[in-house]
Amino acid sequence: MPIPNLKRITAAAAISLSISATAAANPISFEGYEWKAGDADGSVARVESYLERDALFLRRNAAMIEDLELGDMVIEYDYASTHPSGFIGVNFRANEQTANLEQFYTRPHQSGQPDATQYMVMTNGSATWQLHAGPNEATATELPAATWIKVRIVAIGDRADIYVGDMSAPLIHVPRLRSVSKSGKVALYASDRPWMTETGAYFSNISIRAATEDDQIVGTAKETEPAPAGLIETFQVSTPFKEEVISSAYTLEGLEALETGWNSLSVEDDGVANLARLSPIQDGNNTVLIKLALTEERATTRMLRFGYSDRVRLYVDGKLIYAGNAQWRARDHRFLGTVALVDQIALHLPGGETEIIAAVSESFGGWGFKAALSD
16 A cells, blocks of 8 residues: 655545555654654654654654554544644554555544544545545544544444544444455554645554453444435446546447446445445556446336446446536535435436446545436
């Protein structure tokens, strides 16, 4: 899991920093752990005094405990952000070879807002905060800068309790940890938004250990919206290819991806298909086709509702009927690009079989698709 180019890093990419042994500075000894931090341009990792404590300071960097690998675990740390901005958190159950991991972070610039905190999974190197943003992933809390804030994570099996500030009850209960990694490395990190490059965070009172029989999951899942009527639960997905192949295609005639084989992908508990589960994005191959076949006895009209990340081109029987961009900030400076069933197309089906194909392209934040058909 290499560190991305920090000169070109974006807000979404920044939250997924990880360390590889081939791109690391000398280990840092702090609070009984040997930390391996990145040494890319602009990154900082050092021990210094802050708010009357010795602390590990990170800026545009992550620090991993190289000789520790855990499955069921308890993670505790205090952090203080230097500014009311940035992304500050921890990776756990991190697999360096596959880039699958669990992650929790805070957004100080969203203090008090519904997305002040975030649990997410990284799947084959792709972040997923645009795919899963319900109350069991993101929750409001106050995150003042230049103040020590305590974080505690108890991860046992496929569940986790995440405490922030108040240690009496979990702020977030994760009813199902989404990573395929059941154990792995742990790393703390602090990254910034592209236009605020001098932010960072201090960490102290760090304790990372295996869970014992005295550690329990006590939280309960928050209520979420029920699955919509007509939710499509399984898709056929093509092999990835470069977006430029299809970015101006009005038909699918001659498209090589149609002939390269298809894999079945089921949606997750919130109805979103995480496309990165089938393949990482490599060599610029950031686009897949998603196929759905409909069979009607007679001519009818059905409404297709869908959400996607980041861009989509929708084809019916090989002809383009819709193209959209839901990338982060594509529509205005507050647009997050989270996946929801907000776009709709009326399908005038002639009877017999109709093939619907969505070409979905990803930049960052989540590679996904969700759809439902009305009667």
